[in-house]
Amino acid sequence: MPVINLKTEIPGPRSRELSEVRHEHVSPGPFHTTPMIAAHAEGSVVTDVDGNTFLDFSSGIGVTNLGHRDPTVMQAVAEQ
Secondary structure (H helix, E strand, O other), X not given: OOOOEXXXXXXXXXXXXXXXXXXXXXXXXXXXXXXXXXXXXXXXXXXXXXXXXXEOOOOOHHHXXXXXXXXXXXXXXXXX
């Protein structure tokens, strides 16, 4: 499967719906956020609630170095 797989427009309908709920209950803060709602992330790939997959370029240095759900890190956390 290709890393980037768009099934809907961005943001998709479910992401828009959940973003409206978030907007009603969470202060937007000073930063612009990515117009999608993540459902799952592993390695450098994020899947949103609409089934679109993306390369993650926005989660920060931890993800850049290790990826989401790195098995070594998850094991170390579980052992603590």
